[in-house]
Amino acid sequence: MCLASFLKFLKFKLRRKRIVDKVASIKDDNHLEGNDSIKSAARRYTWNQMQKYTMNFSSVIGYGGFSTVYLAQYPDSTTGAVKIHSQSDRLNQAFKQELEILLHLEHDNIVKLLGYCDDQDEGFLILEYAPNGNLQEKLHCVGKSTGRKTTVLPWKRRMAIAFQLALAIEYLHEKCALQIVHGDIKSSNILLDEQLNCKLCDFGSAKMGFSSTVLPQSSHGKNRMMLGSPGYTDPHYFRTGLASKKNDVYSYGVVVLELITGMEAFSAHSGERLTRKLDPMLRDAEKVVEIVDPHLRGEFVLEEAKVMTSLSAMCLSDSPSLRPSASDILRTMRNGIPSFSFLFRGKA
Structure with missing residues (x-):
């Protein structure tokens, strides 16, 4: 044996x-x-x-x-x-x-x-070519003069993008020949096609060919090249330099918060991260209604918002071992948000 x-x-x-x-x-x-x-x-x-x-x-x-x-x-x-x-x-x-x-x-x-x-x-x-630009523009440029026509992204489409992004991450982590950590998941790296479907892009920071964690060759000192972008980078990665799939899961949690709230992941003006700003409210189901994007004018499903806020909180856990895998994320969405089960057909 x-x-x-x-x-x-x-x-x-x-x-x-x-x-x-x-x-x-x-x-x-x-x-x-x-x-x-x-x-x-x-x-x-x-x-x-x-x-x-x-x-x-x-x-x-x-x-x-x-x-x-x-x-x-x-x-x-x-x-x-x-x-x-x-x-x-x-x-x-x-x-x-x-x-x-x-x-x-x-x-x-x-x-x-x-x-x-x-x-x-x-x-x-x-x-x-993705004619609808990227998710960052769609969420944060409403009403601003950007040269690109922007309208409020409906709740159902936001949920679809969250699901599609999780599918892309699951594919990278678990289903392609070389397991890949993207390393820079953020709203500006999510392109939107004619039907506003998610198209994850920019693999210049990706790590490939490993399944758990990798310590960079230069694991300490000022010359270490860090992955990610302000507001999206896993604090555990910041502290240790260990690249892992759970870095992407953390960044996914930030994008989900953006989809729910319409707020930017990082304020260049104040230097405040969205995760820090909302941390006290993420685990209080009664406060979810207070953080949903006001541009939606109440056109959202509260129970779905609660499920997604809770999911985001799990993805943002301080300990990478407590964060869900991409498959876990998809399972939570399938089980917790039956109202848009049409998205799941053929997406096992």
Whole structure:
């Protein structure tokens, strides 16, 4: 029996190594040409081609921390978003990492990689275009002059986005070949398509190929590069530098709070985090009605708000071991919010 268990473990380790080696080798042109699934999912473009399709990079549709996103129009009239990283050794590595990861992902709620170019120092990714911008804009730019038409996001759609985001995280953590920690889940990294469906994006900070926790190579000192964004970063990660799936769960809890309250995760003006501001109210079911986004004008389901607030509180637990997994989150939503069970069809 012991021998059988050992052989099973050895087989698992060898399979794991083959997967990791496969991902590590995607920069090899011959490998890309020989893999039909990758070749069909993402095409390699030249810099000159993208200059043509973007009209010489004339239409900026977004900015990341270290990247600019341009609108591209293809000869067949389809539209794409071209993400160009800034020049630096570290950011070039982030580009390569994001490319490696996106080439191996396929999920309805994760942004699709349509193509890429790696023949310039900057490098670029061609992603599916999300015409409704991102969740941060939808939640926090209502009534503001932003150049993009914004309306109040209905309660049912907020719940759908919360569910779809949990599906994307479950896929990354548990269902793709390489278990992936996104590392920077936030409302501005949740794109919205024509039907306002969630499309999780920006994998430049992701960690892949492990299942529990990883200590960074430089685990102490000022030179340690931290993941995440203000208001969303797991305090436990801040303290220890340990990257784990539960970092993403914490960030998910913050996004859920944004969906419920319409408040920003971090106030640049006051420096206050939403989690700190609402902490006294998260575990008091009677106070939930007080924190729901007033822009909804009462058009929400109180019991659903209570379930989601309680779920957010669990995700934000100080101890990572007490936080739910992505599968636990989905189970809670399925069991606690039957009124939008239509979202769950085919999403087992």
